[in-house]
Structures are given as structure tokens and as C-alpha cells.
Amino acid sequence: MRSFRHPASAMRTSLLCTVATVVSLSTAATAADKTEKKAMSFHQLSANRLDGKPDKLSDFQGKVALVVNTASECGYTPQYKGLQSLYDSYKDKGVVVLGFPSNDFGGQEPGTSEQIAKFCELRFKVSFPMFEKVKTKGEGQSPVYAFLARDHGEPKWNFHKYVVGKDGQVKAAFPSSVTPDSPELKAAIDKALAEK
Numbered sequence: 001m002r003s004f005r006h007p008a009s010a011m012r013t014s015l016l017c018t019v020a021t022v023v024s025l026s027t028a029a030t031a032a033d034k035t036e037k038k039a040m041s042f043h044q045l046s047a048n049r050l051d052g053k054p055d056k057l058s059d060f061q062g063k064v065a066l067v068v069n070t071a072s073e074c075g076y077t078p079q080y081k082g083l084q085s086l087y088d089s090y091k092d093k094g095v096v097v098l099g100f101p102s103n104d105f106g107g108q109e110p111g112t113s114e115q116i117a118k119f120c121e122l123r124f125k126v127s128f129p130m131f132e133k134v135k136t137k138g139e140g141q142s143p144v145y146a147f148l149a150r151d152h153g154e155p156k157w158n159f160h161k162y163v164v165g166k167d168g169q170v171k172a173a174f175p176s177s178v179t180p181d182s183p184e185l186k187a188a189i190d191k192a193l194a195e196k
Contacts, residue, residue: 041168045144047100048132050113055129057144062166063094064192066185067148069136070099071108071158072119079159080124082180087128094166095189097128100144102136105157109133136160148173161185165192 042065043058057065068083087097101116103109111119113132120126134142137154145154148162152173159176163185172188179185 040147042144042147042164042170043168045147047134047142047144050117050130050132052113052132055131057168060096060098061168063096064166064189065164066095066097066189067144067162067164068097068099069102069104069134069145069155069158069160070130071102071105072111072116073108074106074158076157076159076176077108079176079180080120080126084124084126084128086180086186090189091128093193095193099126099128099130100136100142101130101133102155102158103133104136104138104155108158163188163192165195167195171195 043056043061045057046054047057049055066083066086068079070080071077083097083099087095099120101109101111109116116133117130120130134145136142136145137149141149141154148164148170149155150170152162152170155176157176161174161178161180162170163172163174165171171192174182174185174188
């Protein structure tokens with residue numbers, strides 16, 4: 001005896017199969033997107049220097065970059081001195097410090113690019129590359145910080161530090177309280193330098 005299958009039941013089964021297929025394809029596409037994004041490199045990005053000139057971050061390919069969100073009116077501002085000292089000590093070994101001023105935390109970087117440049121030069125004799133003010137989090141987040149924060153979290157305050165390897169991938173991140181001369185930061189830089 002043949003069992004009778006109601007047309008509505010057959011339609012429901014067919015619809016469920018279609019939905020499952022769409023969800024499966026959508027999940028596969030999302031996974032592919034994530035894989036594609038993970039393959040992205042810091043060196044594919046660009047940013048404007050304080051003087052407004054665009055700079056390709058591919059110029060730093062093959063170097064280890066210490067990327068820091070800076071501010072002129074913060075309790076951590078004296079870290080500029082340590083960052084300059086670190087840059088002086090490591091630049092011949094293939095390390096560059098990249099400063100990205102930001103007004104995201106406590107409104108502690110209210111100045112213009114010209115004011116920031118003058119402050120850095122006169123107060124701390126900064127000679128490492130400095131870029132235009134950026135948003136490090138939230139709406140309008142700069143592509144540079146969207147990349148840095150992807151796997152290592154957004155900065156929680158000024159002078160958050162990311163160590164970017166020669167391959168353009170983030171190797172480590174440190175909060176503001178980790179100073180430029182701290183052993184753990186230097187160890188992360190040395191480790192990144194040792195990688196090919």
C-alpha cells in the first residue's frame with residue numbers, strides 16, 4: 001500500500017531544503033570573506049603624513065613596525081621620549097615607529113596637524129614618521145586601525161601599541177601602561193625581527 005504525501009508537506013520539505021542550501025552557501029561565502037580579509041596585509045594600506053602627503057605603508061615592508069596612537073595632552077604623553085629612544089636604538093636593525101595621533105580618548109589630541117608636528121618636534125625631538133589624526137575605533141574608524149584591531153582588539157586609551165611584523169601581520173599588542181622600554185615590548189620586537 002502506497003503512503004500518501006500531502007502536497008503542502010512536500011512543498012514544505014522542498015522549501016526547507018532550499019533554505020538550507022542558501023544558508024550553506026551564505027556561510028561558505030562568509031567564511032571565504034573572512035579568509036580573504038585575514039590574508040590582508042598592513043602593507044596594503046596607506047595614510048597621510050602630518051604634512052598631508054599620502055604615504056603607502058608598503059614602504060615599510062620588510063621592517064618591523066611599532067604602531068602607536070598618540071596624544072599631546074595625555075598622562076602617557078611623556079612616552080614620546082621613550083618611543084624616540086626606541087626608534088633611535090632599533091632603526092638600524094629594521095624597526096620603525098609609526099605615530100597616529102588620535103582624539104578618541106578624553107579629547108587629548110585637539111590640535112591641528114601643524115600644531116601636533118610642532119609639539120612633537122619641539123618637545124620630544126620626534127623624528128619617526130607621524131601621520132594625520134585618525135579615528136581608532138567606532139564609526140569612521142581608519143582602515144589602518146580596522147586592520148590592527150581585527151584580531152588584537154581596539155585601543156583602550158592613548159599610546160596603545162601594535163607590533164607589526166615584516167610580513168605586514170600584527171604579531172602583538174600592548175596597552176598604554178606598557179612603556180616603550182618595557183622588556184615585554186622589546187621581546188616582541190626582537191621576536192618579530194628574528195622572523196623572515
